[in-house]
Amino acid sequence: MARAEEDRSSYEVCKETADWLRARTAQHPKTAIICGSGLGDLADVLEKKAVFPYEDIPHFPRSTVAGHAGRLVFGELSGQPCVCMQGRFHCYEGYSGSTVTFPIRVFSLLGVEVLITTNAAGGLNHHFQVGDIMFIRDHISMFGLGGQNPLRGPNDERLGVRFPCMSDAYDPDLLSLAMESAQELGFQSFVHAGVYCMLAGPSYETIAESRVLQALGADAAGMSTVPEVIVARHCGLRVLGLSLITNRAATSYSSPEEASHEAVLRVSVARAEALCRLLARLTARLGESPRAPRPQPLTFI
Ligand SMILES: O=P(O)(O)O[C@H]1O[C@H](CO)[C@@H](O)[C@H]1O
Numbered sequence: 001m002a003r004a005e006e007d008r009s010s011y012e013v014c015k016e017t018a019d020w021l022r023a024r025t026a027q028h029p030k031t032a033i034i035c036g037s038g039l040g041d042l043a044d045v046l047e048k049k050a051v052f053p054y055e056d057i058p059h060f061p062r063s064t065v066a067g068h069a070g071r072l073v074f075g076e077l078s079g080q081p082c083v084c085m086q087g088r089f090h091c092y093e094g095y096s097g098s099t100v101t102f103p104i105r106v107f108s109l110l111g112v113e114v115l116i117t118t119n120a121a122g123g124l125n126h127h128f129q130v131g132d133i134m135f136i137r138d139h140i141s142m143f144g145l146g147g148q149n150p151l152r153g154p155n156d157e158r159l160g161v162r163f164p165c166m167s168d169a170y171d172p173d174l175l176s177l178a179m180e181s182a183q184e185l186g187f188q189s190f191v192h193a194g195v196y197c198m199l200a201g202p203s204y205e206t207i208a209e210s211r212v213l214q215a216l217g218a219d220a221a222g223m224s225t226v227p228e229v230i231v232a233r234h235c236g237l238r239v240l241g242l243s244l245i246t247n248r249a250a251t252s253y254s255s256p257e258e259a260s261h262e263a264v265l266r267v268s269v270a271r272a273e274a275l276c277r278l279l280a281r282l283t284a285r286l287g288e289s290p291r292a293p294r295p296q297p298l299t300f301i
C-alpha cells in the first residue's frame, strides 16, 4: 500500500527546509530556475556550485520521472546567484499541489525574487516547429479549471493572500527582457510567445483533445508549470515561463505524430545548449537592471 503523503503546506515545514538550506550554503539566490524534462543541463553550467540531492533535504519530495535527476543546485549564472531545480514534481506522480509547489515556497523564504520555470511541451500552434522555444505569455489550466488548484485548502497569510490575481502571472518586463535576449543571440527565427495549457497527464492528448485545446487558444500543452506559477505569484515572485517544443501534438487522424517521453527527452537534450545560452544572457541582463522599463516591446508570433 502507498505511504500517506507528508503535508508540506504549512509555513513551519517550508521554513524548516529553508533554514536547513541556509545553514549549508553561503549563497543568497535571487533567481530560481526549474529545469523541465531533459533540461537538467541548465544547472550544470552554474559556477561555484553547491549540490543537494533531494533525498538529503528535509521534507523535499523525490523525483520519479526520467529526465528529472532530483538535485537542488546553488551557484552563479553570469555572475548572478541562482538556485536550480534539476528535476521537478508533477501531480501525475501522485503528489498533491502543495507538494509539487513546496520548493517554490522554500525559495521565497530564502529570498528568491524571480522564478524562471522551463518545460518540455507539445506544440499546438501550426507555426511552431520541434525545437522552437515559446515564452509563456499566459496559461490555461485544465487541471485548475477542474478544481485542482495548489492553493486549495486553508490559507496562511504568511505565505500569501487568499485570492491572488493571475491576470499578471507572467511578468511583462521579464517577457520583454527574454525576447530581447533571444534577439541579441540571433534566436528570433525559432522563438515565440504563447499560451501554455496544463493537463493532468500522464497520458498525452487524443487528437480530439488537441483540437479542443487549439480552439481554446492554447499554443502548447504540458503537464507541469502552472501549479508552480500560481504558488510563485501567491508568494510574490516575478515569473518567466519558457516551453521547449519537443513534439507536435497530433491534430489529424492521418498525421504521423506519436508522442513519447523518449522523443521528448531526445529533443530537450539536443536543445539544452541553446536554452543555456538564452538563460545565461537573460540572467546577465537581469543583473544589470532588474526592473528597468523596457524601451520598445518586441513582437514575436
Ligand atoms: O513539464 P516537464 O516537466 O518539462 O515535462 C513534460 O514532459 C513529460 C511528458 O513527456 C511531462 O512531465 C510533461 O509535463
Ligand SMILES: Nc1nc2[nH]cnc2c(=O)[nH]1
Binding pocket: 120, 121, 122, 123, 199, 201, 203, 204, 205, 221, 222, 223, 246, 247, 248, 249, 259, 264
Ligand atoms: N500534455 C503534453 N505534455 C507534453 N510534454 C511534452 N510533450 C507533451 C505533449 O505533447 N503533451
